[in-house]
Amino acid sequence: MFITMALAGQPNVGKTTVFNMLTGLSQHVGNWPGKTVEQRTGEYTHAGQIIHLVDLPGTYSLTANSEEERIARDFILRERPDVVIVIINAAALERNLYLVAELLALPVRIVIGLNMMDVAKRHGAEVEPHVLEAALRVPVIPLVATYNQGLYELMDAALCLAKDRVDFAPNRPEIRPAHRPVLEEIRSLIAAKTPFPCPADWAAIKLLEGDAEITEMIRQAVPDEWEHIHALLKQHEDAALDVAGGRYEWIERMVRAAISKPKVGVITFTDRLDQVALHPFLGLVMLTGIFGLVFWLTYTVATPVVDWLDTVVISELAASTRGMLVAAPGWSTSLVVDGLIGGAGTVLVLMPVLIIFFAILGFLEDIGYLARSAYVMDRFMHWMGLHGRSFLPFFIGLGCNVPAVLGARVVGERRARLLTILLIPLVPCTARMAVIAFLAPAFFGERAALVTWGLVTLNIIILALTGIAINRTVFKGEHVAFIMEMPLYHLPNARTIGLFVWNNTWDFIKKAGTIILLFSALVWALAYFPSGHIQTSLLAQLGRWLEPLGQPMGLADWRMIVALLSSFIAKENTIAVLGILYGTESDLGLATQLSGALSPAAALAFLVVQMTFIPCVATMAAIKQEIGWRWTGFSVGLLLLLSLCFGILAYHVAHLVGL
Amino acid sequence: MNIPWTPQNIITDRSKSLRALSELPVKKRALVRALCGGKGFASRMGTLGFVPGSIVTMMQNYGRGPVLVLVKNVRVALGRGEARKVLVEQLPEEQGKND
Numbered sequence: 001m002f003i004t005m006a007l008a009g010q011p012n013v014g015k016t017t018v019f020n021m022l023t024g025l026s027q028h029v030g031n032w033p034g035k036t037v038e039q040r041t042g043e044y045t046h047a048g049q050i051i052h053l054v055d056l057p058g059t060y061s062l063t064a065n066s067e068e069e070r071i072a073r074d075f076i077l078r079e080r081p082d083v084v085i086v087i088i089n090a091a092a093l094e095r096n097l098y099l100v101a102e103l104l105a106l107p108v109r110i111v112i113g114l115n116m117m118d119v120a121k122r123h124g125a126e127v128e129p130h131v132l133e134a135a136l137r138v139p140v141i142p143l144v145a146t147y148n149q150g151l152y153e154l155m156d157a158a159l160c161l162a163k164d165r166v167d168f169a170p171n172r173p174e175i176r177p178a179h180r181p182v183l184e185e186i187r188s189l190i191a192a193k194t195p196f197p198c199p200a201d202w203a204a205i206k207l208l209e210g211d212a213e214i215t216e217m218i219r220q221a222v223p224d225e226w227e228h229i230h231a232l233l234k235q236h237e238d239a240a241l242d243v244a245g246g247r248y249e250w251i252e253r254m255v256r257a258a259i260s261k262p263k264v265g266v267i268t269f270t271d272r273l274d275q276v277a278l279h280p281f282l283g284l285v286m287l288t289g290i291f292g293l294v295f296w297l298t299y300t301v302a303t304p305v306v307d308w309l310d311t312v313v314i315s316e317l318a319a320s321t322r323g324m325l326v327a328a329p330g331w332s333t334s335l336v337v338d339g340l341i342g343g344a345g346t347v348l349v350l351m352p353v354l355i356i357f358f359a360i361l362g363f364l365e366d367i368g369y370l371a372r373s374a375y376v377m378d379r380f381m382h383w384m385g386l387h388g389r390s391f392l393p394f395f396i397g398l399g400c401n402v403p404a405v406l407g408a409r410v411v412g413e414r415r416a417r418l419l420t421i422l423l424i425p426l427v428p429c430t431a432r433m434a435v436i437a438f439l440a441p442a443f444f445g446e447r448a449a450l451v452t453w454g455l456v457t458l459n460i461i462i463l464a465l466t467g468i469a470i471n472r473t474v475f476k477g478e479h480v481a482f483i484m485e486m487p488l489y490h491l492p493n494a495r496t497i498g499l500f501v502w503n504n505t506w507d508f509i510k511k512a513g514t515i516i517l518l519f520s521a522l523v524w525a526l527a528y529f530p531s532g533h534i535q536t537s538l539l540a541q542l543g544r545w546l547e548p549l550g551q552p553m554g555l556a557d558w559r560m561i562v563a564l565l566s567s568f569i570a571k572e573n574t575i576a577v578l579g580i581l582y583g584t585e586s587d588l589g590l591a592t593q594l595s596g597a598l599s600p601a602a603a604l605a606f607l608v609v610q611m612t613f614i615p616c617v618a619t620m621a622a623i624k625q626e627i628g629w630r631w632t633g634f635s636v637g638l639l640l641l642l643s644l645c646f647g648i649l650a651y652h653v654a655h656l657v658g659l
Numbered sequence: 660m661n662i663p664w665t666p667q668n669i670i671t672d673r674s675k676s677l678r679a680l681s682e683l684p685v686k687k688r689a690l691v692r693a694l695c696g697g698k699g700f701a702s703r704m705g706t707l708g709f710v711p712g713s714i715v716t717m718m719q720n721y722g723r724g725p726v727l728v729l730v731k732n733v734r735v736a737l738g739r740g741e742a743r744k745v746l747v748e749q750l751p752e753e754q755g756k757n758d
Contacts, residue, residue, distance in 0.1 A: 065706070092733045093732075094708070095733045209702065212699075240698060244705030245710040270734070274727070278719055375725055388736070479740060481700060481703070482740075482741060483737055485736070486736050
């Protein structure tokens with residue numbers, strides 16, 4: 001027998017930890033069909049029975065307020081999993097039981113995993129699982145998922161339910177008396193005609209709740225009675241909040257005996273830390289400090305590994321491959337060594353930086369800090385018509401723009417997400433910073449740190465101004481709501497962080513790796529044909545053709561243009577290409593040569609353009625996947641315009657101040 | 660502790676110091692009385708426990724920027740605009756301690 005179980009739960013209940021503990025590396029990460037929401041599935045074997053486990057998106061309810069909520073309920077209604085395992089947080093019992101109340105209205109068997117028993121105890125709230133189980137008449141298994149406690153019992157209970165070994169006759173919530181007649185009337189109107197797979201009872205409640213998707217579905221299913229139903233709903237507009245209120249009353253009755261109330265006014269560790277972390281000024285200082293630490297850690301730990309990979313692994317590989325291909329035609333050796341190994345090298349060399357960045361990010365997320373950074377930044381994000389949540393993808397973007405674009409899914413509202421994605425390429429990623437870290441000292445010597453600092457500040461200013469401009473013009477200043485739970489701080493879990501790093505890195509290799517490799521081959525071809533020398537190649541011709549564009553910012557050298565164009569593959573390509581173009585002329589180091597090639601003003605313009613230029617091809621592929629071709633085109637056009645304008649501006653300002 | 664809410668109630672309750680949640684000082688407790696704004700907003704907020712009759716405690720409110728509110732024993736951050744759309748009735752100190 002094939003058994004499917006779904007894992008449901010609100011955000012911040014440790015659902016991911018439970019899923020990771022159960023499935024480990026057997027999990028498969030993908031997207032829900034046709035949706036931009038991550039889907040995770042995995043296998044778990046219990047008592048010889050293979051269980052197919054589907055991790056539903058974390059949702060507060062099952063009303064179609066978001067894509068995640070639609071996915072979760074559609075899966076339960078259409079796929080009818082044998083059992084739904086609901087993970088709830090004992091420290092926020094009532095709020096978490098809201099999802100249980102909604103699930104109990106669906107034709108599905110559920111088992112409750114009462115997680116974070118330890119956290120609840122520390123906050124003075126003792127929960128009795130047996131009492132709760134007796135009240136709900138649903139199996140309740142206490143868990144401490146981070147220590148792998150109770151998971152065996154949880155799966156045991158779920159399997160018993162799936163195999164019909166126990167009865168399932170739960171206590172289901174009812175609507176408040178005031179709205180019972182109207183609910184009954186609507187139910188009888190739609191009873192025979194509610195389309196599969198929705199139960200009529202459930203659809204009637206969702207109509208009262210004002211659920212947009214169900215309303216539309218019923219309107220089409222019962223065109224004759226719709227006017228009547230619509231009038232009833234109009235009359236009972238207050239029912240929506242009443243249904244939610246009724247559920248909370250039911251919950252209160254369910255938990256009354258099971259929970260000993262926490263003492264009022266207890267100042268928890270979370271509240272004490274939040275005094276600083278969420279303070280308008282101190283919170284910013286803390287965030288800046290954490291940023292500094294993130295970068296310091298990332299680069300100090302990663303740089304030696306990157307250097308080793310670059311100088312030892314890649315060059316060894318290139319050399320030995322060249323040796324093996326000695327008999328092959330020249331162009332094929334060049335394709336493999338310069339094109340493919342060079343391309344794969346850029347991916348490989350970035351890995352250590354990304355892994356460390358993701359580890360720190362996973363750590364900050366796991367202990368509960370990341371949500372605080374969104375809170376602190378909310379004020380500033382409002383200038384751009386965004387809210388705190390958009391700050392999270394920007395944060396990720398400092399590591400790599402590719403996961404940042406995908407991470408913009410946390411934003412929710414379509415318009416805010418779109419704007420966030422359009423702005424992400426202006427967040428300087430590790431690869432861009434690596435280029436600046438090499439070129440700034442070459443051009444500006446002792447003043448490199450100041451220039452780097454200035455460039456990053458300029459990028460933030462450009463990002464903010466662009467955000468404000470797009471919001472005012474294209475989106476006409478629509479308002480978006482900032483509503484976000486601040487989880488309790490807790491100790492990090494190594495397994496959760498490990499899997500976070502693994503999934504993100506593997507995702508990057510799959511997405512970026514293949515695209516970078518493909519485009520590396522293409523750019524190699526442009527740089528090789530027709531003559532076999534880059535100086536006379538198609539790429540060089542393209543660079544010369546575009547030279548007039550560089551003129552207004554003092555970049556009348558086609559080699560600089562080519563270096564910029566090649567950064568489209570991967571940002572750090574800029575250095576490699578400059579190395580090829582300048583390196584052949586003399587034995588002087590690239591840094592020395594570059595400092596002589598450009599005036600300081602032109603060098604500054606080049607760095608500004610490099611920081612604001614179109615993103616790498618992997619980022620662009622991610623953008624296209626998330627928002628489609630039209631907006632990707634808009635993004636490219638916008639960034640080309642921005643880099644050109646600010647490049648020229650930087651050149652002239654630098655001249656004015658006498659650089 | 661649930662106070663039924665109807666649109667008529669709001670108007671009569673104006674006299675009873677009904678104010679926006681964004682105006683509630685830190686550490687003060689209040690009863691949620693009504694949610695203004697669209698259906699989607701009310702639905703999202705209701706789900707999180709902001710239903711008429713719920714008790715909320717203001718955890719952080721600096722007069723600008725978002726606020727942090729404790730509701731159903733969970734800390735929820737609300738943008739100032741969102742907090743303005745929640746109408747509450749502040750609870751007197753002594754009543755707050757006994758609950």
